[in-house]
Amino acid sequence: MSKRHSIVPPISQAGPKPPVQFSSSITIADSAVLTGSNPIVIHSESVVHPRARLESLGGRITIGRRCVVHERSTVGAVGTEGRVTENGVTLGDYVTVEVAASIEAGDTVIGDGTTVGVGAKVGRGAVVGKHCTLTPHTVVAAGEVIPDFTVIYSNGMRRMDKRGVVELKNKGQARQIEVLRRMIPSNPSKFQ
Amino acid sequence: MAPLTPYTFIQCPCSDPSTLASSRPADASSPTSISGQERDDDDGRTFDPRAPRSNYSLYPLEYLLYCEDCHQIRCPRCVSEEIVTYYCPNCLFEVPSSNLKSEGNRCTRSCFQCPICIGPLGVTSLEKPADANLLAAPDNAASPPSGPYILICSYCNWSSTEIGIQFDKPNSIHAQLAKMRNGGVTRLTAKERKEKRREAAAQSGTGVPPTAAPTTTGGDGQDLDVEAQFANLKHFYQGQLADANAAGASSLSSLGDLGFASPNSLSRIMSIYTGGSLHDKKAKTRVGTMREALDSDEGFKLADLDESGAIEKLHEEGYDGTVSSEQLSNQPPNVGEVQLHGRSRFASELRPIPYLLRTKRSKRCPICRHIISKPEAKVQTTRFRIRLVAGSYIPSIAIRPLPGGGPPPDTLQPLRPAQFLLTFKNPIFETVKVTLASPATTPGRFASKVTVLCPQFEIDANTDVWDEALNKDGDKERRRRKGEDSGSGPAGGGQAEAGKIWERGRNWVSIVVEVVPASLRPPTISFGKKEDTGPLREDEDVLEIPMFVRVEWEVDAGGDEVGSVPSKDKDKEAKEKRELAYWCVLGLGRVSQG
Ligand SMILES: [Zn+2]
Numbered sequence A: 001m002s003k004r005h006s007i008v009p010p011i012s013q014a015g016p017k018p019p020v021q022f023s024s025s026i027t028i029a030d031s032a033v034l035t036g037s038n039p040i041v042i043h044s045e046s047v048v049h050p051r052a053r054l055e056s057l058g059g060r061i062t063i064g065r066r067c068v069v070h071e072r073s074t075v076g077a078v079g080t081e082g083r084v085t086e087n088g089v090t091l092g093d094y095v096t097v098e099v100a101a102s103i104e105a106g107d108t109v110i111g112d113g114t115t116v117g118v119g120a121k122v123g124r125g126a127v128v129g130k131h132c133t134l135t136p137h138t139v140v141a142a143g144e145v146i147p148d149f150t151v152i153y154s155n156g157m158r159r160m161d162k163r164g165v166v167e168l169k170n171k172g173q174a175r176q177i178e179v180l181r182r183m184i185p186s187n188p189s190k191f192q
Numbered sequence B: 001m002a003p004l005t006p007y008t009f010i011q012c013p014c015s016d017p018s019t020l021a022s023s024r025p026a027d028a029s030s031p032t033s034i035s036g037q038e039r040d041d042d043d044g045r046t047f048d049p050r051a052p053r054s055n056y057s058l059y060p061l062e063y064l065l066y067c068e069d070c071h072q073i074r075c076p077r078c079v080s081e082e083i084v085t086y087y088c089p090n091c092l093f094e095v096p097s098s099n100l101k102s103e104g105n106r107c108t109r110s111c112f113q114c115p116i117c118i119g120p121l122g123v124t125s126l127e128k129p130a131d132a133n134l135l136a137a138p139d140n141a142a143s144p145p146s147g148p149y150i151l152i153c154s155y156c157n158w159s160s161t162e163i164g165i166q167f168d169k170p171n172s173i174h175a176q177l178a179k180m181r182n183g184g185v186t187r188l189t190a191k192e193r194k195e196k197r198r199e200a201a202a203q204s205g206t207g208v209p210p211t212a213a214p215t216t217t218g219g220d221g222q223d224l225d226v227e228a229q230f231a232n233l234k235h236f237y238q239g240q241l242a243d244a245n246a247a248g249a250s251s252l253s254s255l256g257d258l259g260f261a262s263p264n265s266l267s268r269i270m271s272i273y274t275g276g277s278l279h280d281k282k283a284k285t286r287v288g289t290m291r292e293a294l295d296s297d298e299g300f301k302l303a304d305l306d307e308s309g310a311i312e313k314l315h316e317e318g319y320d321g322t323v324s325s326e327q328l329s330n331q332p333p334n335v336g337e338v339q340l341h342g343r344s345r346f347a348s349e350l351r352p353i354p355y356l357l358r359t360k361r362s363k364r365c366p367i368c369r370h371i372i373s374k375p376e377a378k379v380q381t382t383r384f385r386i387r388l389v390a391g392s393y394i395p396s397i398a399i400r401p402l403p404g405g406g407p408p409p410d411t412l413q414p415l416r417p418a419q420f421l422l423t424f425k426n427p428i429f430e431t432v433k434v435t436l437a438s439p440a441t442t443p444g445r446f447a448s449k450v451t452v453l454c455p456q457f458e459i460d461a462n463t464d465v466w467d468e469a470l471n472k473d474g475d476k477e478r479r480r481r482k483g484e485d486s487g488s489g490p491a492g493g494g495q496a497e498a499g500k501i502w503e504r505g506r507n508w509v510s511i512v513v514e515v516v517p518a519s520l521r522p523p524t525i526s527f528g529k530k531e532d533t534g535p536l537r538e539d540e541d542v543l544e545i546p547m548f549v550r551v552e553w554e555v556d557a558g559g560d561e562v563g564s565v566p567s568k569d570k571d572k573e574a575k576e577k578r579e580l581a582y583w584c585v586l587g588l589g590r591v592s593q594g
């Protein structure tokens, strides 16, 4: 067995095909879903997993360098308000968006090195600082501003991350991306 | 409101003193010999599922066990448990019970929980911050990791560096942690403390308590932790007791001997905590009072009432720097910090939590003491050696609404008849006769009408699926019976008929129950009687039917096992009648309040 096939039927590419601007070094899976009418920009060495959704209907999506967007996560979900802003979602460098996490569009910013945990939700217009950790199933309310190095627990508790291992974490991320690039067949041309 | 999934709860006989008495071992040999009087009692009393008592006796079938010797249902409340093994849930190592006494009920290997979020902590080496060129060549990290090591929570990124703790070795973290206070200050273990004291005593040359302060406990006693203080106090009072013994030969009265400062009371109290090692036969001869501890070497410690430090810290770190009561309650006891005058209040004072040990337990029947559930002693296996679950002895009851048979409707309309299909599935290898009884109206304030259309029927044995296919006789038998009480279900026209079962299968029978839900309006006028006119209580809108189930079957007289397959060539006379009767509650759905 060289390839594993998913039994889930392929997601239809609904809606318009958004204009994209990809760095040549990114890895984007064939089955990732990019929709919307605003531009989607992905900077160097970032990885977009299969079945991740990038929706630019609510504004431009910018993904920084060495980010990892996991399966079934949604970046740029158009919230209940359906407002369109110029910058829908901006992810800094070294951001990880975990499985099934969802980031609403509307001038939402995720700072460098932040991890958005499994199933976490970031509301519209929230500004999450640098090197934060949103643990699984955390909810960040719309418009909230989270200071750098904050750890948010799903029960609402918060804590400052005082480890000072930014460099180390970035290194780990780089290593993970090395592996992912070998495992995820990239097909950026499909979206261009 | 969320729609209610129909449920069946079964009442364990232990909640009823009379049934418990009837299943004494003497009676157990012939379970059918329930005296007529008791039967009358049973008939005369309807079980009320809403009675406060019922909360404690109703269980889903899956929770119940069955004693094969008493032929009776047993619930988690009435079985007696015995601990088979203690083990750590993290590393799955078995802990001998002898170790529990000496080392406590926590894992003493390297298993820890995060003090902030109770996630599991892992040991990692604290690498030097990466150079810039490492990004270019990440492969040079292949060199073996070297210390120092830290504990880190992969869930919330808490690490032991936050409380200033690092380790030299990646293994036996528990032992290393025991020697360390938060901030990395070494902490004496009980053994070392004793040795220190002995050395000091040897230096001073006498047997009396040393006056020279040990190096670790400062003269002012400010860094005297709980354990050191206790050790000092204990030593001091032991010395005092010895003195009192030596001097106290002139005792006359024991009346003045009861104060806190008297050696007698003290030795009594200390013997409570130290397992009687201080108990002294000569206690009665002691007299008078002793002096109290005066300095830190004797365990004396001034209460630190100056909390300005804590207040300042609170200003600095804010609310996020403090601990929650939940985090505090998870902390292992006696971690050796200065906490006698107020427990740790800041997150920086928390300690990694060694995993609490878990147990595997076997369960015994409360009446005959036979084991009815026994797990495999090996921690890694989840199998059971013995497990007599009630589900393999008594029929299961599944409920679904009759028309359609799809998901249950959200609510039942009051005063409008509704039909439900009850499917009884026989788990044993004998044909069973089932008799149902339910009150005509449900107990409680809102009496709904209940009609069981077919209260008596037989369910075929739980034979092998293949046996059935190959055995033509059984098939004929089935057909014969079908002829005499053919189901009124899909095959028989689809109209529920009184006295007829709905449908029959290999080892199951379904019957129809008709209910007319009551109107949920509390009575507004009370007619002379004292009536409850209060508003609707929680879950009072759920339509629950109490139902008495009596199951009868025959087994080989010789074979004690209920579930054993009867041998074909045995005479019919060798059969023995068995019976099991119990109350159960069928929750059908919510009645609409419209
Ligand atoms: Zn019981």
Ligand SMILES: [Zn+2]
Pocket (backbone or CB within 6 Å): B088, B089, B090, B091, B092, B093, B107, B108, B109, B110, B111, B355
């Ligand atoms: Zn362990």
Ligand SMILES: [Zn+2]
Pocket (backbone or CB within 6 Å): B114, B115, B116, B117, B118, B119, B153, B154, B155, B156, B157, B158
């Ligand atoms: Zn944690």
Ligand SMILES: [Zn+2]
Pocket (backbone or CB within 6 Å): B067, B068, B069, B070, B071, B365, B366, B367, B368, B369, B370
């Ligand atoms: Zn028993």
